[in-house]
Each structure stands twice: as structure tokens, then as C-alpha cells.
Amino acid sequence: MVLSAIALSVFRESVRDRIFYNLLLFAVLLVAASVLIGQMTAGQDVKIIKDLGLAATSLFGLFIAVFVGIGLVWKEVERRSVYSLIAKPVRRTELVLGKYLGLAFTLLVNVLVMAVVLYLLLAFMHWSSPENLRAAWEAPATDPALLKAFLLIYVQLLLVTAIALFFSTFAGPLVSMALTFGFYVIGHFNADLKHFDAVVTSAPLVWVLRALYYLLPNLAPFDITAQVVHGQAVPSGYLLMTIGYAAVYIAFLLAAAAHIFARRDLK
Amino acid sequence: MTGNRGARPLVFGLVLAALVAAFVGLETWRDRVYGEPAPGDSVLYVRSGEALRRMSLSFAPLMADVYWVRAVQYYGGTRLSTSPTKRYDLLYPLLDIATALDPHFNIAYRFGSIFLAESYPGGAGRADLAIALLEKGVRADPTKWRYLQDIGFVYYWWVGDYIQAAAWFKKAADVPGAPWWLRSLAAVTLTQGGDRRSSRVLWQSLRDTADNEWVRNNAGLRLSQLDALDAIDQLMVVVAGFKARTGQNPASWDTLVRARMLRGVPLDPTGVPYVLDPTTGTVTVGAASALNPLPTGAQANRPAR
Numbered sequence: 001m002v003l004s005a006i007a008l009s010v011f012r013e014s015v016r017d018r019i020f021y022n023l024l025l026f027a028v029l030l031v032a033a034s035v036l037i038g039q040m041t042a043g044q045d046v047k048i049i050k051d052l053g054l055a056a057t058s059l060f061g062l063f064i065a066v067f068v069g070i071g072l073v074w075k076e077v078e079r080r081s082v083y084s085l086i087a088k089p090v091r092r093t094e095l096v097l098g099k100y101l102g103l104a105f106t107l108l109v110n111v112l113v114m115a116v117v118l119y120l121l122l123a124f125m126h127w128s129s130p131e132n133l134r135a136a137w138e139a140p141a142t143d144p145a146l147l148k149a150f151l152l153i154y155v156q157l158l159l160v161t162a163i164a165l166f167f168s169t170f171a172g173p174l175v176s177m178a179l180t181f182g183f184y185v186i187g188h189f190n191a192d193l194k195h196f197d198a199v200v201t202s203a204p205l206v207w208v209l210r211a212l213y214y215l216l217p218n219l220a221p222f223d224i225t226a227q228v229v230h231g232q233a234v235p236s237g238y239l240l241m242t243i244g245y246a247a248v249y250i251a252f253l254l255a256a257a258a259h260i261f262a263r264r265d266l267k
Numbered sequence: 268m269t270g271n272r273g274a275r276p277l278v279f280g281l282v283l284a285a286l287v288a289a290f291v292g293l294e295t296w297r298d299r300v301y302g303e304p305a306p307g308d309s310v311l312y313v314r315s316g317e318a319l320r321r322m323s324l325s326f327a328p329l330m331a332d333v334y335w336v337r338a339v340q341y342y343g344g345t346r347l348s349t350s351p352t353k354r355y356d357l358l359y360p361l362l363d364i365a366t367a368l369d370p371h372f373n374i375a376y377r378f379g380s381i382f383l384a385e386s387y388p389g390g391a392g393r394a395d396l397a398i399a400l401l402e403k404g405v406r407a408d409p410t411k412w413r414y415l416q417d418i419g420f421v422y423y424w425w426v427g428d429y430i431q432a433a434a435w436f437k438k439a440a441d442v443p444g445a446p447w448w449l450r451s452l453a454a455v456t457l458t459q460g461g462d463r464r465s466s467r468v469l470w471q472s473l474r475d476t477a478d479n480e481w482v483r484n485n486a487g488l489r490l491s492q493l494d495a496l497d498a499i500d501q502l503m504v505v506v507a508g509f510k511a512r513t514g515q516n517p518a519s520w521d522t523l524v525r526a527r528m529l530r531g532v533p534l535d536p537t538g539v540p541y542v543l544d545p546t547t548g549t550v551t552v553g554a555a556s557a558l559n560p561l562p563t564g565a566q567a568n569r570p571a572r
Contacts, residue, residue, distance in 0.1 A: 185324065
């Protein structure tokens with residue numbers, strides 16, 4: 001009950017902060033791109049609209065996850081509104097979890113609306129394209145498999161939000177933002193850490209780097225845009241394992257964040 | 268006081284409008300005096316597709332699209348350029364990057380090879396790079412028999428190496444799921460390579476199995492060019508017959524029509540009259556024809572035996 005109340009207040013604050021204006025920008029971007037791309041590329045407009053729609057969903061979501069995520073706890077402390085909250089029968093852990101769930105719900109609404117907008121545009125492209133052109137597409141315009149990409153984008157955003165929230169429980173906004181973006185970038189590179197033995201001869205260093213590979217969040221597997229857009233199969237087992245990995249990692253980050261925040265001296 | 272406060276936004280708005288008008292005016296004035304800045308040549312700051320793929324994080328497919336659009340625009344812009352020194356130097360690097368960012372970018376391999384192989388000035392005239400691009404596609408997806416077929420096609424049409432062409436058609440035929448006619452295409456190419464009839468078989472197979480409208484239209488155009496080459500051969504026979512009879516080349520098509528050697532002015536498959544050169548007696552397609560320029564050399568092939 002407490003969790004849902006906090007989560008709802010985060011969602012309402014998102015609406016008040018006009019976060020959902022990004023949806024309008026997303027829709028305008030896609031419609032404008034669909035008009036332009038038809039003129040600029042040789043019959044690849046459906047592929048490019050899919051790529052663009054998924055990339056924009058990921059990028060807009062990333063900015064929301066980071067910028068709102070780092071402010072979830074920090075703003076409460078900065079505005080000193082946290083004192084009135086902890087004076088109530090609300091545990092600090094509940095505060096952290098509630099905030100996280102609120103932003104998770106905001107992101108869910110965001111991703112869902114973007115998915116609907118993209119599908120509507122693709123349905124229009126399907127409807128307005130002749131049969132012989134459609135036959136040349138690697139995957140149908142309104143391919144249900146796109147939902148798999150949206151799902152993993154959403155789960156990746158949940159993980160990024162947890163990272164941002166984790167840092168915001170002990171660091172200032174600028175440091176939290178830098179660290180979260182840093183983790184996001186490293187998260188797409190860290191497969192290299194595993195194979196550093198090809199360029200580094202020091203065995204201890206190889207082990208340290210390999211340990212980092214396992215410890216740092218691995219975000220690259222969440223990116224299945226290319227497979228989905230080219231109509232390649234993404235096994236359900238892969239989806240489940242990737243989601244499971246994110247769930248465990250998020251649980252770890254939230255537990256750590258709650259622990260740190262619970263012990264933090266707010267005086 | 269209230270009146271002053273009410274006027275303030277209006278004054279502020281006017282100041283902003285004046286500033287906008289001022290910088291637009293200054294820019295227009297500068298452009299008029301010193302000329303508009305010339306658009307710079309296309310530049311590729313990063314040439315390593317692998318480096319770009321890493322820098323793109325999870326946006327590599329979108330970056331591939333960006334480079335594909337750049338390649339299409341670059342090819343189109345260069346092709347339409349009237350500069351006698353135009354070059355297609357960046358075409359292969361752009362395609363190489365697009366396909367490094369998205370190794371399954373089917374159309375970038377297939378269209379890209381057409382852009383690269385097309386003889387200069389209509390294309391880069393680099394059959395070697397077209398083959399390299401398609402071989403990269405085969406490495407990314409060995410089950411794509413179309414890439415192997417396209418390599419054979421480049422060897423056939425642009426290199427004129429029918430033995431290599433036949434070998435690649437056979438490789439394409441060996442891929443599970445490849446159509447049966449690839450095997451006969453390989454045989455026909457080996458036995459009748461350079462024959463216009465085998466060219467026709469090749470283009471028909473490309474047209475009938477094209478997975479893209481542009482490829483289909485391009486194959487249709489090539490078939491029309493082959494029709495035009497056949498028609499030109501027949502017209503040259505008529506012109507030669509007239510010369511044998513009168514001792515001189517016909518002055519125009521009307522001369523041949525009046526001599527009852529032709530029923531009317533001959534038109535190419537696009538409806539444009541063929542052009543007769545009365546001094547040499549040669550026949551070609553009109554400058555306004557979409558078939559212009561006709562293939563030459565190895566591409567024109569000899570008539571069917």
C-alpha cells in the first residue's frame with residue numbers, strides 16, 4: 001500500500017514535470033522521418049523506421065531513466081521533503097522501492113505508447129505499399145516480433161534506472177549522472193573485458209578484467225534490434241535468460257541502494 | 268505604471284523580432300557580397316566500421332541506416348554531377364561501414380555492388396570492390412545464395428570472366444534452398460558465356476527473382492538494352508543492304524522507308540526513335556532514350572549463335 005502510494009506519486013510528478021512531452025516529440029520524429037526517408041533511401045523505409053523507432057524508444061527512455069532516476073532520492077533530500085516522509089510510518093527501504101516502481105511505471109507507459117505509435121505508422125506503411133514491395137521486406141511491417149525488442153529495451157531501462165537510483169543514494173546528481181552514463185557505455189563494451197587475454201599477458205590482470213566482466217552490468221545482450229528488424233528468430237529462452245539476468249541485477253542494486261539509504265545520515 | 272508593465276512584453280517581442288531580422292539580414296548581405304559558402308566535399312571522419320560499431324553502443328542498426336542513406340545520396344549526387352572529374356572515392360568506404368554496423372544489411376550488399384560495379388561515369392566502375400562487398404556479405408550470411416549469384420553476375424557482366432561467373436553461379440546453386448535454375452545458369456554461362464542469349468537468361472533470372480523493385484526495374488532496363496542491341500543489329504543489316512544496292516549510306520530512316528526496306532521510323536523499346544548516322548551508317552539509341560548509354564565491349568556480348 002505504501003509502495004503503491006509512493007510509486008503513484010512519482011508517476012504523477014512525472015506527468016506534472018511534462019515528461020510525456022517526449023512522446024509527442026517521438027511521434028513527430030517518426031512521422032517526419034517516414035516522409036523524408038521514403039525520398040532519401042532506396043526502398044528501405046520500413047527497416048529504417050523500425051530501427052529509428054526502436055533507437056528513439058531506447059534513447060528517450062535512457063534520458064528519462066537517468067535524469068529522473070538520479071533525482072528520485074536526491075531531490076527529496078535536497079528539498080528536505082524527505083524529513084516529512086520519514087517522519088511518517090514509511091521505511092526508507094519502502095521509499096527507495098516505491099520511487100523505483102513509480103519510475104518503472106512511467107517508463108512502461110512511455111515505452112507502450114511509443115510501441116503503439118510505431119505500430120500505427122508501420123501499419124500505415126504496410127497499407128500504403130503495393131504487394132510486390134511488401135514481398136521484398138525481410139520481415140512484415142507490423143511484425144509482432146518487434147514487441148520482443150520493445151520488451152528488452154524496457155528491461156534494459158529498468159536496469160539503468162536501478163543503476164541511477166543506486167548511485168543517487170550516496171552521490172550528488174552530477175556524479176550519479178556521470179557514473180550511470182559511464183556504466184551504460186561500459187555495459188555495451190564489457191564483452192571485451194572477457195577477452196582481454198588476447199592483448200594482455202599479465203594473468204592477474206586478465207582475471208581482474210574477467211571479474212569486471214561478470215560484475216559490471218552487461219547491456220549488449222538487451223539489444224536485439226538488428227535480429228528483429230531482419231526477421232531473424234530470437235529464441236524465447238534467450239529472452240527469459242536476459243530478463244532473468246536483469247531481474248537479479250536490479251534486485252541486487254535495489255537492495256544495495258535501500259541498504260545505503262537506510263544507513264545514510266540525513267541530518 | 269500598469270500601462271508600462273503591459274507594454275513591456277510587446278517591446279521585448281519587438282526587440283527579439285528586430286534581432287532576428289538583423290541576423291537574417293546580415294547573413295543575406297554577407298552571402299550576397301562574398302557568395303554563399305560552397306558545400307564541402309563529402310568527408311568520412313571515421314573509416315573503421317568496427318570502431319563505429321563500438322561507438323554506436325546499441326544504436327548500430329540505426330547508424331547503419333545513416334551510412335546507407337549517405338551512400339545512396341553520395342552515389343546519386345555523384346552520378347548526377349556534371350563535373351568531368353567526378354569520383355566515387357567514398358562509395359565503398361560508406362558501404363563498408365554500413366555493412367560493418369549491420370552485417371545483415373541485405374540491400375546494402377546488393378545495391379551497393381550494383382553502384383560499385385556500374386561502369387564509370389554511371390557508377391564507380393570498380394567490379395573488384397563490388398565483389399569484395401558481396402564476399403563480405405557471404406561471410407556474414409553464408410546461406411544467402413543471392414550474394415553468390417550477384418558475384419557471378421558481376422564477373423559475367425562487368426568483368427567478362429565467364430569461367431569465374433559460372434563457378435560462382437554453381438556455388439550459389441550448391442547453397443541449400445537455392446533455386447534449381449542456378450545450376451542451368453552456371454552451365455549456360457560456361458558453354459555460351461558472352462552470348463547475348465545467355466545474358467538474357469541471366470537478366471531474366473535476376474528480374475524474376477528480384478527481392479526489390481529497384482533491382483527488378485534495373486534488370487528490366489538491361490533486358491530492354493539487349494532488345495535494342497538485337498534491333499540495332501537487324502537495322503545495320505538493312506542499312507548495309509541499302510548501301511550494297513545504292514553504293515551509299517541512307518540519309519535518314521525516311522530514305523529506307525521510301526525504299527520499302529522499313530515500314531516506318533524504328534523505335535527502341537522505350538518508344539524513342541533509333542538514330543542513324545548517315546556518314547558512317549551506324550545505328551544507335553537516341554540521346555533522349557532511357558536505354559542510353561547502351562552496354563559496350565564485354566557487356567554488349569555477341570549476338571546469339
